[in-house]
Amino acid sequence: MMPGPASPPAHFRRGATADRHQARRTATVLELARGLCGRALDYGSGWGDLTARLAPQFHEIVGVDADAERVEFARAEYAPLQFSLCAAERTDFEDQSFDVVCSIVVLPFVPSADRYLAECRRLLRPGGTLVFMVPNPDSLRMMIRRWRGRPVHGRRWGGLTRAEVRAFLVRNGFRVEREGGFYDPAFEGVRNAGDVVLSLLSAVAHRLKLSGRWSYVGFRCQRLP
Numbered sequence: 001m002m003p004g005p006a007s008p009p010a011h012f013r014r015g016a017t018a019d020r021h022q023a024r025r026t027a028t029v030l031e032l033a034r035g036l037c038g039r040a041l042d043y044g045s046g047w048g049d050l051t052a053r054l055a056p057q058f059h060e061i062v063g064v065d066a067d068a069e070r071v072e073f074a075r076a077e078y079a080p081l082q083f084s085l086c087a088a089e090r091t092d093f094e095d096q097s098f099d100v101v102c103s104i105v106v107l108p109f110v111p112s113a114d115r116y117l118a119e120c121r122r123l124l125r126p127g128g129t130l131v132f133m134v135p136n137p138d139s140l141r142m143m144i145r146r147w148r149g150r151p152v153h154g155r156r157w158g159g160l161t162r163a164e165v166r167a168f169l170v171r172n173g174f175r176v177e178r179e180g181g182f183y184d185p186a187f188e189g190v191r192n193a194g195d196v197v198l199s200l201l202s203a204v205a206h207r208l209k210l211s212g213r214w215s216y217v218g219f220r221c222q223r224l225p
């Protein structure tokens, strides 16, 4: 049988056991979002599994994504949650529609980081919260890529350090309240000798609880007036 358009890995399905990366991402996001409530937007909601995990704590949560296949899947899998398709740089919601906007590993994929963050800000009420996650630019893997002159995350997002990501949030009208993150453990996805060395270094950093080298870093930020 031809695979249908909506054929993500099985672990994105409702009730499926999350894979290890997905479980760590969910736990970190739930921790960053702890205590938040009201009306939330999952901006770049992907297959919808994270939206569904966040849903119980909010009065209402909706997901939007620029990928029609993902939106279609999320709608079917996680009904009655609402998911809709958005344009690359704009959503249809009115200004200040949300108390919370979650943006989890979306920034590396958008056409303009500045315009995407401006849209997050537009959608939040003053004092509202942005829960924002990116692959950590200061992880060992990313640092080595930069050092070797390789693009870190496409042309637009490459080259920033974690401190510059923080500064980028501040410059765009957010106050960073706290940060969280996680390591994708060593030896997952090892393909060559370089990966083995990286994995060993990551394992040491993980053991020493060096948060600066997390694989992914999240920021809980308040939208300033």
Ligand SMILES: C[S@@+](CC[C@H](N)C(=O)[O-])C[C@H]1O[C@@H](n2cnc3c(N)ncnc32)[C@H](O)[C@@H]1O
Pocket (backbone or CB within 6 Å): 025, 043, 044, 045, 046, 047, 050, 064, 065, 066, 067, 070, 086, 087, 088, 089, 103, 104, 105, 106, 109, 110, 111
């Ligand atoms: C790495 S996935 C993360 C999905 C989800 N947030 C998660 O953590 O599982 C990135 C998602 O961003 C979406 N995306 C990329 N560009 C976007 C844009 N301009 N506006 C909204 N979503 C976008 C992609 O379609 C994809 O679903």
